Structure formats: C-alpha cells, structure tokens
Amino acid sequence: MNTTPIVDFLNRVTSALGITASVNVEETADGPRFNLTGEEAELLVRHRGEPLKALQHIVDSSYGRSLEGDKRVFVDALEYRKGKDIELRNMAKFLAEKAKQSGTDQQLGPLNPYERRIVHLAVAEIPGVSTESVGDAFSKTVLISLQK
Amino acid sequence: MSSETGVRAVVEVLAKALADRPDDVRVTESQHKQVTLIELFVSPQDIAKLIGRQGRTAAALRTLASTAGEREGKQVTLEIRESR
Numbered sequence: 001m002n003t004t005p006i007v008d009f010l011n012r013v014t015s016a017l018g019i020t021a022s023v024n025v026e027e028t029a030d031g032p033r034f035n036l037t038g039e040e041a042e043l044l045v046r047h048r049g050e051p052l053k054a055l056q057h058i059v060d061s062s063y064g065r066s067l068e069g070d071k072r073v074f075v076d077a078l079e080y081r082k083g084k085d086i087e088l089r090n091m092a093k094f095l096a097e098k099a100k101q102s103g104t105d106q107q108l109g110p111l112n113p114y115e116r117r118i119v120h121l122a123v124a125e126i127p128g129v130s131t132e133s134v135g136d137a138f139s140k141t142v143l144i145s146l147q148k
Numbered sequence: 149m150s151s152e153t154g155v156r157a158v159v160e161v162l163a164k165a166l167a168d169r170p171d172d173v174r175v176t177e178s179q180h181k182q183v184t185l186i187e188l189f190v191s192p193q194d195i196a197k198l199i200g201r202q203g204r205t206a207a208a209l210r211t212l213a214s215t216a217g218e219r220e221g222k223q224v225t226l227e228i229r230e231s232r
Contacts, residue, residue: 009165016157017216043215051215054208061197061205062165138202 003032006063006073010034013055019043021077031071034059035079044077049084052077053112085118092122092144096129099144109141116142155224158216159186162209167194172231184222186213189231198228 007023014021019040026033036044044051056075063073076082088111095106108119116133119142123131130147133140156177164170172191177184188209190198199206210226217224 009161012161013158013212016153016161018153018219043219046215046218050211054211054215057200057204057208058162058166058212061200138204 001032001067001071003034005066006032006034006059009059009062010036010075014041017043028074031067031073033074033076033082035082036075036077041077045080049080052081088115088118089122092119092142093126095144096123096126099129099146100126103146105146106144107141108144110135110137110139111142112139116140119144154220155184155186155213155216155222159188159209159213159226162212163188163190163198166198166205167191168197169194174231182223184217184224186224186226188226188228190228192230192232195228195230 003025007025010023014023014036019038021036021038021041024035024037026035044055052075056073059073059075067073074081092108095108099106109116111119120131120133123129123144128147129144132143132145134143135141154177156175160173160175163173163175167173167190169191172189172194174189176187176189178187179185188198197205198209200208206226206228209228210224213224213226
C-alpha cells in the first residue's frame, strides 16, 4: 500500500495543531502502523488517548477503503496505543487462565470493536476457553468462559 | 495546502480528507462570549459521510476540534452544516 497520502495527511494535522511531531511508518502483517513522535505529540494521548482514537476513526473513514483484504491502518502517538494493546492482551490471557482454573466466567470491558478483536485473538491462543461479546451497544463486554 | 495553525485549520484538514468534494469544504470560526463556534460547511452529498454512522465521525471531529482548542485555551463548539 502507498502510505504517502496518510503520512501527508498526518503531517497536515500536526502542523494545523501547531505541534512539532514526525511520523514513523512501520509495515506489519496487519497493515501499516503510523506512530507520531516528538514531545508535543503528547497532546494526542491526553484524556486517555481520546484524540488519538478520533484521529484513527477519521483515517479509517478517509483512507481505510484503499487497503486490501483484512489489513487495517493503525495510528499511534508515542506508542501509547501499542502499550495499551499489550496490556489488554496480557489482561485477556490472565483472565482466560483464571476462567480455566476457576471454571467461572470472566468479564472484560466494555471494549470497542478494535479492543474486542485483540481480546478474542489473545484468548484463542489458549486452548479450553472461549470468548463471546455481549451487549448491543458500540462498546460491548467480552465474556471469557470455560469451554464445555 | 496552507500552513495555518488553529482550530479552524485542523477542522479543515480533517474535513477535506473525509469529503468526496474537498473543494466544497468551508470552515468559519467566530467568537461568542467564552465559546468559539466553528461552522463546517460541506456539500449536501458529503453531510452523511461527515456525520458518520451513529454520529461517530462527527464525534471524532468534535474531539479533535476540542483538542486543537485546548492548545489555544478555547472552548469549542462544532456545527456541521450543508453548504449551498
């Protein structure tokens, strides 16, 4: 995929915000990852990273369709979301082990679709447990239970 | 592309990326007591895209408009309107 339009877009956003930041691109199997670096990129990770989530949504709707297959664009700043995703993955695995040992269902959430995907994929690596999303809102809770 | 800085500029960059008719995007900024009103005018064809499912794109635009306002100590309100 040609990442130049997205890099240009992110540069226009940071310059309009009046912050000095550079965009690093990393190609992964899941698609390109864009990480904004520079001290002032901190502006985007305030309020629990809400501005970053908003930026991700806008990049998805503007450029998401130019991706092939199940690849997705990932927008990050100061590797904030990368760290959060690792935490979430570890938490999912911890709860999966707990469900396995105790036999009782474990809950995680509410989580947005992206976060739920991380949980489903992480738990799928552990045999004997299954996951299910419950709820009917945009954010749902993931139930991790012992497979019968 | 202009190298302008501020809430208006941020909303313009985002809206132009989202719109199918970026040339029809127009953004105005006005001050009403302590609130900064940003009006985003887009082509009638682009309204749905700019609002998004469940208003999620509009919410994202408002979040980033507030972020830009935070830099300048402004409290921002964003209205999305049809241009004609």
